[in-house]
Amino acid sequence: MSGELESLVARIESLDLNGLRELWGARFGAPPPLRSEPIMRQLLAWRVQAHALGGLDLDARKAIARRGPVQAEGKHLGLGARLTRVWKGREVTVVVEEDGFRCNDQLFPSLSAAATAIAGTRWNGPRFFGLRDR
Numbered sequence: 001m002s003g004e005l006e007s008l009v010a011r012i013e014s015l016d017l018n019g020l021r022e023l024w025g026a027r028f029g030a031p032p033p034l035r036s037e038p039i040m041r042q043l044l045a046w047r048v049q050a051h052a053l054g055g056l057d058l059d060a061r062k063a064i065a066r067r068g069p070v071q072a073e074g075k076h077l078g079l080g081a082r083l084t085r086v087w088k089g090r091e092v093t094v095v096v097e098e099d100g101f102r103c104n105d106q107l108f109p110s111l112s113a114a115a116t117a118i119a120g121t122r123w124n125g126p127r128f129f130g131l132r133d134r
Contacts, residue, residue: 005052012045020044027051073126074101074111083111083129092118094129101125 015023020040024031028047034040050056056064074083074096081096094103094114101107101114108114111125119128126132 002052005049008048009045012041012048015041072100072110074129074131083131085129087118 012020012023017035017037017040020037021031024040024044024047028051032040032043034043074081077083077096079096079098083094083096083101085092092103094101094108094111097107099107100109101111103114103118106117108117111129111131112123113125115123115125115128124132
C-alpha cells in the first residue's frame, strides 16, 4: 500500500460519522444511509483501498458469484418452519414460506420486517425470534 493510501486509511480511523459521510461524498457521491460509525468506517476504508488497488480479483468475484444470491436469515429452517414468541402478553407466530415470512396473513420479505411489524419498533428478526444469542 502506498504512503498516501495508508495516510488516507489512517485518517478514516479518526473521523466521526459526519466526517466519514463528507469524505465518502467527496470521493464517491452520496454516502450510504448508515448510522453506525464502525460500519461506515470499514466500508469507506475498503472502498478507498479497492478504488486504489483494483478491488477483488477475478477468482474472488467468480467465487462470490457461484454462491448465488444471499438468502434471508431464517430461511435455512425450511419451508413451513414456525417461529413463535410471546410479545407483550400475546403469542405471535411466523411461518417460513417460499417468498418470505408470514405473520397474521401478511407476507414479509425478512424476519426483521416481520419482527418490526409485530413490535412496532425496529428489531433484528433473528434476535427477536431467538435465533441469535442475546
